[in-house]
Amino acid sequence: MALTSTDTSRYDNTLAVIRTLRDQGPVARVDLGALNGISSATVTSISAELLQQGLITERPPETPRPTGRGRPKTLIELDPNAACVVCIKLSINEIQLVVGDFLGQVRHSEYHAVPTLMLSAEDLETLLEEKISAICAQQLKGFQRLAGICLAVQGVVSSQSGTIIWSPALSFRNAPISARLAERFHCSVLLENDANCIASVLAAQPAYVDCPNLVVIMLGYGIGMSVLINGVPYLGANGSAAEFGHSKYHPDGALCACGRRGCIEAYASDYALYRAAAEHLELPAGDSAHPSEQQMQALTQLALQGDLLAQRIYAEAGRALGYGIANVLALFNPDLVLITGSGVRGFDAMQATMHHAIDEALVAELRGTTRIESCAWDRDMTCMGGIAMALHATDGETLSESQASFVS
Amino acid sequence: MALTSTDTSRYDNTLAVIRTLRDQGPVARVDLGALNGISSATVTSISAELLQQGLITERPPETPRPTGRGRPKTLIELDPNAACVVCIKLSINEIQLVVGDFLGQVRHSEYHAVPTLMLSAEDLETLLEEKISAICAQQLKGFQRLAGICLAVQGVVSSQSGTIIWSPALSFRNAPISARLAERFHCSVLLENDANCIASVLAAQPAYVDCPNLVVIMLGYGIGMSVLINGVPYLGANGSAAEFGHSKYHPDGALCACGRRGCIEAYASDYALYRAAAEHLELPAGDSAHPSEQQMQALTQLALQGDLLAQRIYAEAGRALGYGIANVLALFNPDLVLITGSGVRGFDAMQATMHHAIDEALVAELRGTTRIESCAWDRDMTCMGGIAMALHATDGETLSESQASFVS
DNA sequence: TTATTTATTTTAGTACCTAAAGTAAATAAA
DNA sequence: TTTATTTACTTTAGGTACTAAAATAAATAA
Known part of the structure; x- marks a missing residue:
């Protein structure tokens, strides 16, 4: 029976x-x-x-002989070739495509400069279809099957419905991107927030395995966050949970890219730091609303080398960050807060005021035992996490489909 | 085998x-x-x-015949008498003891005025042992077994270790209360935050069953919160998660009972409202740092009847509350925020500024579809939730112990 | 060469569940 | 009043998955 x-x-x-x-x-x-x-x-x-x-x-x-009797x-x-997944990271003006094998190892990686803010939803779909098709044709030869595709996107996404709701890298809103890709490539398509991908990678590292409740804060052009509860990303009702960047530092604070005032992002993101500095300091020419890595490095250098104004700007960013983290501690009480992202380059200039703000905001009983640490940033980490998540999500399918193909 | x-x-x-x-x-x-x-x-x-x-x-x-063929x-x-649980609610200057049957129905309830702030940890343990012993002797006659005891406490508790870490109703800290009671009464002892008990009751109500992610904010002498994720309370690493009352409205804001500045509680709790009003308004005599229900009702009346100063105080409280809720929405993105507790009596005087603050703080994409509602307050609700949670926690034991006693 | 140790496989037995068949207890229809 | 129908519950038969223990395999130590 x-x-x-x-x-x-x-x-x-x-x-x-x-x-x-x-x-x-x-x-x-x-x-x-x-x-x-x-x-x-x-x-x-x-x-x-x-x-x-x-x-x-x-x-x-x-x-060489095994030890023991x-x-x-x-x-x-x-079998690394039993299945593969493709992970696409979509960030501002750049997309990365990576192929991972059944073990989760990266087997291929490519970056493309793309003016993402100029794209319509259709443009993006077409672009992704093209790029993925090329990858399939050139890179997936030895694999038994394509188990899934993971799209890692900054901003608010609904994993459940496969919709990009709001991304700082894109001008359009509410684009149901997963469905079309799933149809085109006949596989599961996973839409993930980039911070959740990073957090999945970090949570697996030996240093952090004993942290079931892990908060990862991503500093960069914008500010993102991921909250892992017992190792799984907390998404909330619409996928817009963990929007730390738009939690508040000050009711009448600085203007944020979102149009509101006083968001943490309006103090501690790349664009906020650069904006505050650009008026007064000599910095490389460029779009000061979307500073490049090079521009940011120049600014960070100034702060770390002792320029007083630059230091003041980073100190204030650290204060905002610490204040925001205090709220995160009061509400999530995690085991560990990890601060990473390209913006950690300036972390040393923010650290002192950040810790001071946390202590000033929270009594010891609420501060708890949460560790707060920074962590080196690697631009390939997002896709590593995306691969891991896609494999995890598709293991069941891989299993039942292999079974089916064996039976038939 | x-x-x-x-x-x-x-x-x-x-x-x-x-x-x-x-x-x-x-x-x-x-x-x-x-x-x-x-x-x-x-x-x-x-x-x-x-x-x-x-x-x-x-x-x-x-x-009367059943319908249909x-x-x-x-x-x-x-069988309602198959087991019972005792729930004790510990609040400022009052403890409530309730007996619930195997169905979760309240079978007995009693209140005692107790100067809780004067008690040492030993005093409290002794007092609880006495009261529970009396209940056992008088009220548990018909029951087959005492399945468990639930202690519902305001503040920070560690359910895991059974330790009261920090409660506004108590002067001592870090008291491992569960162990002694468990030993004395030979049953499971569950230590719970009071807001989590309330949230469990509310989550079971038909109007809210489709809200897997539910936030309950408790206004009263202090301000508490519970976050249910897929119906289960989120506790954090040390049990100090969901401390909404001490999340922040303003970096240099009003002084809070915790000793820090700018906490939501320093604006919207009973003591904060009364403190702000007492200087300027004619209110009933009494301890203005620990206002009674009667004192608070007088103040609320003034605000609802149009006294301008009282209205201004409630409006500012609403602003702080809304601002804090904006952070909760950004970080938790729940399906529903329910505002309750004895403090809802003044909710109508806070509502407008609260909603305004939320809209001002968050863009629509982050505001999401979260409903924000208030909900009538019932002083017995905490223990009803405690009973439900204790039964849920002890069903497995009840099952295996009934089995054992049947076999032997 | 034999004894010992450890890993893997096979065998035998148990718990649990479901589908289907059988039984029970009612109403509706002839 | 009897019979058919309907629905609920119980029993039977069969299947899956697991474990413990026995058997087998493959090494080292004596």
Whole structure:
């Protein structure tokens, strides 16, 4: 008779095995059992299925002898070519396309300069279709299947409906982007906020694994945030949760790009810092409303080298940031707040006032034990996270589709 | 051989049946199956066990005929006396003790005036032991077992460790209260924030069931908040999440009871409103730092009846509240914000400026579709929520202990 | 060469669930 | 009044998935 609709234990255990193999690399059946709380007999049965489906392979025994007595472990590992995902990062004036294999490793990466603010929703769709088609044709040869596509976007997105609601990198609003790509490429399309991608990568790092409640603040052209609760991004009702950049520092504060006053972003983002400095300081020529990396580096240099006005600007940014973080601590009480993004280049110039503002705003009981740390920034991290999230989201499909193709 | 450690389906299904019966009242086996996605054969088997354990009873067929053809449904229902819980609400200068039955119905309630701010941790423990002992002796006669005790406390508590970290109703800090009570009364002791109790009750109401992400703001002597994410209270790392009252309105704002400046509580709590008014208005005599219900009602009356100064004070409170809510919307993006607590009495005098502040602070894309509503306040609601949470937390124990006692 | 150790596989047995068949208890229709 | 129909509940038969224990495999140590 039929499988009970509520009994998902085989499915759950199989996914657990796949994910353990992805996280830990090659693992023996005994250890897979111990790690996941299942018997090794069950692991034998699950791995036999996965082997038949071509999702895993047995690793040939090492030539250098295994240590210890007894029958040596037979390591099994994911077949990196069993599936792949494509992740596209959409940021202001640039898109990045990355191919990741079934292990989550980056196998290909390319950047394109694109005037994103000029694009209509149709332009963007067409552009993405073109670029992804090219990637499919050139880069996906050895893979058994394309499991999914992840679109990592700054701003407010609805993952559920696949709609870009509001992105600082784009001029249009409310574009249901996932549906068309899913239809065109016959695979799952995941739409994610870029900060959530970064947070997923950071949460997996050994230094932060014991932080079930993790807040990641992204400083850059704008200011983004991700809140992981028990390791999963908190999205809110419409996907506009964690909009730290537009939480408030001061009721009648500086003007923000969003049109309101007093947002944290209006003090601590690249454009806010540059705007405050441009009037008074000698800085590289360029669009001062959309400062380039080079422009920002020049400004940061001034602050770090002791220019008093630049220091004052960063100090005030740090104060706003700290004040905003105080609210985050009072409301989320996370284990850890990590500050990263391209804007961390200036973190040393903000740090002191930031900590001071936090202490001034919160009593010790509410300040709690939350660690607040900064963390080096790597422009490829977003897509690494997107790949991981896309694989995680599509493991179930990969599993059932491999099964189907084997049966038929 | 042994039951697989991962196979919890019978346990899960049994709990689901118990909880359905608690939420919906008497239900037939067919309907229990349909509601929980299990076959009625399984419900037959589960209900046979529960019947033997004495946790449910079959309801005798109704004298007025059931409508429709076919064999009439045999309704089963929880035995209200199968278990009970005691909930204690600890608020400033008052404690309430309530007995709830296995259905979650209040069976007994009593209030005691207690100078809570004068108590040491030991005093409190002794007092609670006394009061609970008396309740046990007098009120728990008909019940098969005391499943648990719930302590509902204003302020910051660690549910995990059972420690009261910081409560405005108490002078001491960091008191591990649960352990001693658990030892003394041989049952589970649940320590909960009062706002979480209220939120649990509200979330179950038909009007709000479609709000998986619910924020409840409690106005009163202090200002509390609860955030339910998918129906469960978000606690944070140390239990100090959702401290809305000490999130910020203004960097250099009014002095708060916590010792910091600019907290929302320093504008919109009872003591803040009364403090602002007492200098200038004729109000009932009394401790103006801890205004009584009567004092607050007098002040609210003035504002609602058009006294300009009182109106200005409430308007400013509304502005602070709205500003704080804007941050909550930006960070949590909930489906619904409910404003309640004894302080809602003055909500009409705050409403206009509150909404204005929210609109001024947030662009439409971030304002989202969140409903913001107020909701009538009932002083018994906290304990109703505490009972529900305690029952939910102890259903598993009740189940396994009834089983054990049946087997032996 | 044999004993020991450890890993994996096979076997036997259990718990749970569902579908389908059987039974029970009512109303509607002949 | 009897029979058919409908709906609810129970029993039976069959299937999946798991574990413990036994068997087998493959190494090292003695």
